[in-house]
Amino acid sequence: MTLPPADPPSVPAPRRLCALLACFNRRDKTLMCLHALAASTGLGDVRLSAVLVDDGSSDGTAEAVRGLFPWATVIRPDPAEGALFWCRGMHRAFETALRTGFDDYLWLNDDTMLQPDALARLLASRDRLRAAASGPVLLVGSTVDAATGQVTYGGERMASRWRPMRVERVQPAPAPQRCDSMTGNIVLVSDEAARRVGNIDPVFEHSMGDTDYALRARAQGVAVWVDAGVHGTCSDNPARGTWVDATQALAHRWRDMMTRKGLPWRSWLVLTRRHAGPLWPIHFALPYAKVVAQGLFRKPFHFRRETRS
Numbered sequence: 001m002t003l004p005p006a007d008p009p010s011v012p013a014p015r016r017l018c019a020l021l022a023c024f025n026r027r028d029k030t031l032m033c034l035h036a037l038a039a040s041t042g043l044g045d046v047r048l049s050a051v052l053v054d055d056g057s058s059d060g061t062a063e064a065v066r067g068l069f070p071w072a073t074v075i076r077p078d079p080a081e082g083a084l085f086w087c088r089g090m091h092r093a094f095e096t097a098l099r100t101g102f103d104d105y106l107w108l109n110d111d112t113m114l115q116p117d118a119l120a121r122l123l124a125s126r127d128r129l130r131a132a133a134s135g136p137v138l139l140v141g142s143t144v145d146a147a148t149g150q151v152t153y154g155g156e157r158m159a160s161r162w163r164p165m166r167v168e169r170v171q172p173a174p175a176p177q178r179c180d181s182m183t184g185n186i187v188l189v190s191d192e193a194a195r196r197v198g199n200i201d202p203v204f205e206h207s208m209g210d211t212d213y214a215l216r217a218r219a220q221g222v223a224v225w226v227d228a229g230v231h232g233t234c235s236d237n238p239a240r241g242t243w244v245d246a247t248q249a250l251a252h253r254w255r256d257m258m259t260r261k262g263l264p265w266r267s268w269l270v271l272t273r274r275h276a277g278p279l280w281p282i283h284f285a286l287p288y289a290k291v292v293a294q295g296l297f298r299k300p301f302h303f304r305r306e307t308r309s
Contacts, residue, residue, distance in 0.1 A: 012045070015123075018102040019050040022089025023110040027061040030110040034069050036232070037108065042120030051075065051097050052110075053089040085260050087209035090184065091202040098194065105194055107187040107210075111234055112143055112153075114186070118231035122188045125176055125227045136193035138217050138224045140179065141186030141231030142172045152236040154186075155179030155226030156211075164276050165283050167211075176225045180218070184210030186231050193222050204267045206260040215275045243291070250295025263287055 019037055023030045034050065050072040054062040062074045075096060077084060084092060090107065097105055106119070118141060126139045142154030156167035158180045170179050187210070189197075197217045200209045214224050239245055243257035256262050269284055276283040 014045050014047040016047050016102045017104040018097040019106040019108050020093040021052045021108050021110050022086055023061055024055040025057045025059045026110055027059045030061050033110045036113045039116055040119040041116045051093040053093045055084045055089050085206035087204040087206055088202045091200045094199045103191050105189040107184045109185040112185045112232050114232040122227055126188055129225055133223055135221045136190055138193055138222055139188040140182040140226045143185055143232045143234040144230050145235050146233040152234050153183040156181040170226045172229050175228050179224050179226050181211050182214045185234055196220050196222055203270050205264050208267050208271050212271055253291055
């Protein structure tokens with residue numbers, strides 16, 4: 001009697017992960033970022049893709065990415081839309097990836113250089129946290145300045161419940177830590193979490209969309225964690241010459257504060273109304289009042305919320 005041949009052992013489908021990036025005229029940094037992502041180790045069961053929104057670059061970024069990284073989808077929005085900046089660019093990238101559907105999404109700033117094992121560590125940590133939790137998880141990676149070693153971006157923790165919009169950077173530790181908010185330089189979002197929280201809100205003009213996403217996630221039962229250790233390098237944005245620079249004249253600081261890369265009142269209004277509680281009008285007015293007060297009385301200014309890159 002001849003037995004039928006045995007069925008070949010089933011091979012699990014690879015995990016599909018899509019990195020999301022937005023860029024503008026940082027060709028060399030963007031290419032370095034994608035090279036570092038492509039050099040990620042320990043991803044034998046992961047199929048890597050990327051969606052890059054090029055927000056009108058004139059330095060050949062889009063063409064270079066298409067030529068070097070065939071696994072990356074490059075989107076160039078219609079110039080008639082105007083500049084998207086970080087938040088709306090990332091919203092477009094996330095929207096595009098969500099239409100296809102992936103197992104995981106990785107927010108990645110184009111000036112952030114991942115360590116080779118960073119992505120594998122994030123995935124392994126997220127899986128452990130998810131197994132021990134009762135719901136989906138957002139996992140944040142930390143970056144340091146390449147020259148100084150100082151922590152630049154990552155998870156954030158509320159300094160006081162009386163000051164819900166004032167946050168402090170969470171220092172990386174040997175084990176993952178819970179956090180309240182985050183910067184969007186390195187964030188691992190599972191499909192489960194993305195379906196629950198949705199996309200980055202394009203109501204924000206440049207920054208604050210990452211903060212809002214973390215706070216919305218926590219409100220919807222998605223735990224936000226900072227992973228153990230450091231995952232890459234990214235230089236901090238210098239304060240000199242920005243609206244937080246106390247050496248500037250009041251007129252200059254106010255002008256800079258109202259730009260998209262400052263603290264534009266429309267975005268700040270949405271963020272405080274959503275997340276600052278019943279006293280949100282006070283928290284909304286506070287940074288503007290402090291800038292005016294310092295300009296009039298020349299007192300040091302210590303508002304702690306950093307601008308996003």
